[in-house]
Amino acid sequence: MGEARGAVDQLLEEFKVNKPANFCLRDVSGHVFAFSLDQFGSRFIQQQLDGPDGAASVPGLLSEVMPRLVELSCDIFGNYVVQKALDVGDAGARAAVASALAGDMLSLSLNQYGCRVVQKALQVLPEEGQVAIVSELDSQVMRCVRDANGNHVIQKVIECVPTPRITHILDAFLACILPLSGHPFGCRIVQRILEHCKDPMRRGAALDEILKGTHKLILDQYGNYVIQQLLQCGSTPERVHIVGVIAPGIQRLALHKFASNVIEKGLTYCDTRERDTLIWGILGHGRPVPEGEPDPLQAMMKDQFGNYVVQKVLAVANPEQRDVLLSRMQPHLSALKKYTYGKHIAARAEKLLVAAGAQRGGGGAAGGGGAPSAPSSGEHASTAGGEPLSSRGQGPSAP
Numbered sequence: 001m002g003e004a005r006g007a008v009d010q011l012l013e014e015f016k017v018n019k020p021a022n023f024c025l026r027d028v029s030g031h032v033f034a035f036s037l038d039q040f041g042s043r044f045i046q047q048q049l050d051g052p053d054g055a056a057s058v059p060g061l062l063s064e065v066m067p068r069l070v071e072l073s074c075d076i077f078g079n080y081v082v083q084k085a086l087d088v089g090d091a092g093a094r095a096a097v098a099s100a101l102a103g104d105m106l107s108l109s110l111n112q113y114g115c116r117v118v119q120k121a122l123q124v125l126p127e128e129g130q131v132a133i134v135s136e137l138d139s140q141v142m143r144c145v146r147d148a149n150g151n152h153v154i155q156k157v158i159e160c161v162p163t164p165r166i167t168h169i170l171d172a173f174l175a176c177i178l179p180l181s182g183h184p185f186g187c188r189i190v191q192r193i194l195e196h197c198k199d200p201m202r203r204g205a206a207l208d209e210i211l212k213g214t215h216k217l218i219l220d221q222y223g224n225y226v227i228q229q230l231l232q233c234g235s236t237p238e239r240v241h242i243v244g245v246i247a248p249g250i251q252r253l254a255l256h257k258f259a260s261n262v263i264e265k266g267l268t269y270c271d272t273r274e275r276d277t278l279i280w281g282i283l284g285h286g287r288p289v290p291e292g293e294p295d296p297l298q299a300m301m302k303d304q305f306g307n308y309v310v311q312k313v314l315a316v317a318n319p320e321q322r323d324v325l326l327s328r329m330q331p332h333l334s335a336l337k338k339y340t341y342g343k344h345i346a347a348r349a350e351k352l353l354v355a356a357g358a359q360r361g362g363g364g365a366a367g368g369g370g371a372p373s374a375p376s377s378g379e380h381a382s383t384a385g386g387e388p389l390s391s392r393g394q395g396p397s398a399p
C-alpha cells in the first residue's frame with residue numbers, strides 16, 4: 001500500500017524524474033495510492049486504463065486502493081482515477097466501487113471532487129445501482145440542491161435515473177418550482193426537469209408554474225435561465241406564451257440586464273412568426289416616433305444591454321425588417337460612435353448601408369427604407385453581412 005500524501009514514495013519520485021518509456025501499470029503495484037494522489041501519477045494511471053488492457057487492469061488496481069477509495073474519491077487528482085475505473089471497468093468492477101462508496105454518498109456529493117465520482121457512478125451503474133445512490137440522498141435532497149457541489153449530483157440523478165424511480169424527488173421539487181427557479185443552483189435543477197422528466201403530468205405541472213411566473217422569471221438573475229431554456233428547447237406553444245409576455249414591453253425589457261438575454265434567445269430560437277413579433281415590437285411596429293419624444297430604438301443602441309439586442313436583430317431580421325432598422329439608425333450613426341456600447345452597432349450598420357448602396361449601384365433591387373404596412377413573414381437571414389456580431393457571451397443554461 002502506498003503512503004499518504006506528504007510522505008515520499010520513492011518509485012513515484014523516480015518515475016517523475018526519469019519518465020521510463022516502458023513503464024506500465026504492473027510496475028506501480030504496491031504504489032497505486034501514492035501515484036493516484038499525484039498529478040503526474042494520476043495522469044499516468046488514467047492513460048494506462050485507457051489502453052487496450054485497461055479494463056482487465058481495473059480489478060487489480062481497485063483491490064489495492066479499495067479500503068481508501070472514499071479518501072481517493074475526495075482528492076484533487078485521485079478522483080480522476082476512480083472515475084476512470086468506473087468508466088472502463090466491467091460490471092463487476094463498477095459494483096465493487098459502488099459497494100466501497102456505499103454509506104458515504106452524501107459526504108461525497110457535497111465534496112468538490114467526490115461529487116464528480118458520484119456523477120460518474122450515476123452515469124455508468126445499472127438502474128438498481130443508481131437507485132441505491134438516490135436512496136442514500138433521499139432525506140438530504142434539498143440540502144444537495146442548495147450546495148455548490150451537491151446540485152450537480154441531483155442534476156445527474158434527473159438526467160440518468162428513470163423518471164418512475166425518482167417521482168418522490170420530483171414531487172418535492174414541484175412544491176417549490178418558482179423559488180427553485182430563482183435560486184443560483186436550483187435553477188439548474190428546474191432546467192434538467194424540463195429537459196429530462198419523462199412524466200408528462202409532472203413536467204406539465206412544473207411548466208404551468210413557470211409559465212404563470214414568466215414575467216417575474218424574465219427579470220430574475222437566475223430565473224431568466226429557466227425561460228431561456230424553454231425558448232431554446234421548449235415547444236412552440238411554450239415559446240408563443242413567453243413571446244406574448246415579452247412583446248408588450250419589449251422596448252423596456254431590452255434595456256434590462258437579464259430580460260435582454262431572454263429576448264436574444266427568443267430572436268435566435270423562435271419560429272418566424274414569434275421572431276417577427278419580437279422584431280416588430282423592437283422596431284415600434286414600423287411607426288415613426290412622434291416629434292419631441294425620445295426614440296426607444298436609439299436608447300437601446302446606446303445601452304449596455306440593449307445594444308446586444310439590436311445586434312441580434314441585425315443578424316436575424318429579414319430584408320424588410322433590416323431596411324426599416326437601418327433607416328432608423330442612419331441619422332444617429334455619428335452620435336453612436338461616441339458611445340462605448342454603440343460603436344459595434346454603428347460599424348455594422350455602416351457596412352450594411354455600404355453594401356446596400358453597392359447593390360443599388362449594380363442594378364440590384366434594394367429594399368425601401370419606409371415603414372411597412374405589416375410585418376413580413378418571410379424567412380429570416382441567418383447572418384448580416386457575413387461577419388460575426390459582438391457578443392457578451394452569457395452561457396445558455398447556467399449562471
